[in-house]
Amino acid sequence: MSVSKIAYVRTDEAPRMPPPVSETGVVGWVRQNLFDSVGNAIMTVLGIAMLALILPPTINWLFIDAVWTGSNREACVVEGAGACWAFVNAKFAQFMYGRYPIAERWRVDLTGLLLIAGLVPAAIPRVPFKRETVLYLLVVFPIAGFILLTGGNVGLSGNFWIGLAVLAALSLAVVALICRNAGIAPASPLTVVAGFYLALALVFAVISYDFGLRSVETQLWGGLLVTLVVAIVGIVASFPLGILLALGRRSKLPAVKLVSVIFIEFWRGVPLITVLFMSSVMLPLFLPDGVNFDKLLRALIGVALFASAYMAEVVRGGLQAIPKGQYEAADAMGLSFWQGIGLVIMPQALKLVIPGIVNTFIGLFKDTSLVLIIGLFDLLGIVSLNFSDANWASPNTPATGFVFAAFVFWIFCFGMSRYSIYMERRLHRGHAR
């Protein structure tokens, strides 16, 4: 047995075979994702059963059996009819503008366009002139929107102007006195105060100027217009207030801290409904006779205060995440408290809590629907109001209206949450290692 013969020695590599059919393509995916174990297979079957139970009737109702055209309820009370889209079609303008006069609706459209013109460049990171855009959104747009929507021409009495002038003079005097006492050069603080009052006077002059627009009372506003007005004003007003409250809560001054804590915990502990009730029933009692707030404005105040407490907690979360070294570094650079907050702390803190801020905004946007309980007709309010229209009463009308309103709300909220995820990823990039 000297020679052991090796029968076969492979000299080249075996040809690579394609993976078995059961591991690739649709079949492989299904096997791996849906039927990889007995338990999973059972779950899949259950899931398919659930979908089979829900989807076909829903799709039938929404699209196949739905009534798309028609001029009154006749079209929708047919046996076996699905969603009554003809109702939404007929009432669409009302759902958007409420009872805003038809001839003046271009003003709402224009306001919307102005808003989009500001929001789009502000939201897309690559577009330059961010500072100018934000200035436009926070100063120019609100004034323009106010004038367009209400008609401007606010009747400000002579007493108001005198009062403003007296207040300005008093403030200047106090500042001058403090400067003299403290031995500071008075020129620059005085310019700041004077500039502030001049700007204020300019704003009041503009909104009291008669542009020849017809005045439209807020009672006539409704639909998506009111939803957006309440949401945007609430968001814009609650943001600075929330930042101040968050700073107050972390302040070393005991009185400021106590006031902030009480304020925040109070608004967070009560439901928005009671806040709205309070602002609609109690607020008039707190004002002197003759001073009467508009119902929409009262709701706005309630919503803004409520949202600011939530915003404060979100911002506080961000502030807590900033290490102490950042504060000390700002101090070491010789920055004043507000400079340090504005230039060092807040940019970092706010970046950390963008998801929380957007979540608060989404919550606020959804909560605007509550104003219908105090008799304002936002999108949901005007949709439910139209159910009582005998011309369109049918078994499917309420469901159709709600599905439409839900879809509109969903688009806005879902869009905001996607945008926040996008921004979060983008801002996070610098820290990814």
Added chain:
Amino acid sequence: MTPASSAEREQAGGGSGASWFYNPRVRGIVFQVLVVAFLLGMLAYFAQNAKINLERAGIASGLGFLSERAGFDVSQSLIQYSNDSTYFRAFLVGLFNTLLVAVIGIVIATVLGFIVGIARLSKNFLIRQIATWYVEMLRNIPLLLQLLFWYKAVLSVLPSPRQSLEPISGVYLNNRGLILPEVIGQPGSSAILWALLAAIAASIGISRWARKRQQATGQQFPSVFVGLGLIIGLPLLVFLVTGMPVDLAYAELAGFNFRGGVVIIPEFMALLLGLALYTAAFIAEIVRAGILAVSHGQTEAAYSLGLRPRRTLQLVIIPQAMRVIIPPLTSQFLNLTKNSSLAVAIGYPDLVAVFAGTVLNQTGQAVEVIIITMLVYLTLSLLTSGFMNWYNSRMALVER
């Protein structure tokens, strides 16, 4: 500069050249005095206006109205109530209705939320997608809209009592609500309740003893199964031994409506459904985030110690995930309780609808009524968060 000299400087109000204006202490005090004075001034101004306005409108103030006759009916009441009862009794009715829907809603939302949250992490594509869509749909639509949808578009278009749906024999569903048979206990039936209580007490005792023994000796005891067996088995045994002393009184159709039985009003069902489904979507996200927060290394470490997947889940992942889950879960419970005030929109007689709605309109005492309502919610919030903080501190990581 030595500490002493800086203290001297502060006391002197900035003697060494710097103005008092730049002294943080002085600035702090001045600022606080201004804030407090401003707030007190505003409060005084409001109070003065309110006093004048109330006097002019001829509205009484004080809490005397609570003992007056209410004179209105309430559609659901857990305690004895008629329109001859006082406003205070009406307040209690509203409060209990709020608590009822909040407690049941919290239980359902938690169970559903955990199921959906775990389903979102499922390896099964279909289940994961269904759970994701559930969450994305429900949490991006206002709760009020969902409530109105369930109430006006689903429950109101159910058939009339004569054409009631009967999903289970003796249970009827129609536009007046869900009608269940009433459970009537014969003499001796209280023994079943006592048996249930005894079984619960016994299973708590057993689990404590089992934990102690495991810590002392390492021996395990299936306390969960024994406890479940006791809680189900003992009352059942008593039920059979005492000769089944419980009757079901079925509701009967009489004229246009049902007579007898327990009626669950559609407002309650709509509110419960809306609150539970909506909050479950949020809880699902919390649960998902909590489970994802436990790093994969923990699972691997548990496997390398030889723990089976089920024990890993039970002993390693869930305890750590719960730590992350509990704090936000608390705020969801609070949200659900506060959101139950939306009942006013669909006419469920909760605290806001009964007290801040009807009572306020009848008495006109807006200030007192709104303050009491807000105080109740504040108290509920503080109690819930207090309890959850206590629970959280028990669960929290104990560090050296």
